[in-house]
Amino acid sequence: MTDAREFRNALGRFATGVAIVTTRTPDGEPWGVTVNSFSSVSLEPRLVLWSLAKKSYSLEAFRKTGSFVIHVLAADQEHVSNRFARGADGKFAGVPCTDGIDGSPVLPGCAAVFQCRNTHQYDGGDHVIFIGEVRHYDTSDREALLFYKGSYARAANDLTDLGDLVRSEYAAAS
Structure with a gap:
């Protein structure tokens, strides 16, 4: 059996998007965290999941x-990801949020935003899996931030870009 770091590195071979999940605590405080565990679950009903x-x-x-x-x-938005990835308070200081349909903070400038009702929570080993019913969503034409092999990455938009990426990776490895 391999150790946890090796397993995590193997999982890092799968490129994921980077997301921030926000909510308001029962006393009204805005709360947020950076995740890369976001995924679709169902189109009808519209369900998504993330884990923490x-x-x-x-x-x-x-x-x-x-x-949430x-x-x-x-x-x-790497800087936004880094801000919400830390454990400290003050993540929302100076961030121009609006309130979503259920009062959770909505951040500006994202590639997509999904406002969800928190419908289920499941034990997932060392994580809790949250299922949300999407009540409203918005998208933009902005390119998404990716995470791959422990670093931020950008998607290749077409085969020409992919060829350039492969050539630059090959040159860097030589």
């Missing part, structure tokens, strides 16, 4: 909420 480590500082805020908003970050 049981040891996360943010877990109780999301366990106790009736709604998933923000698929745009390629130029």
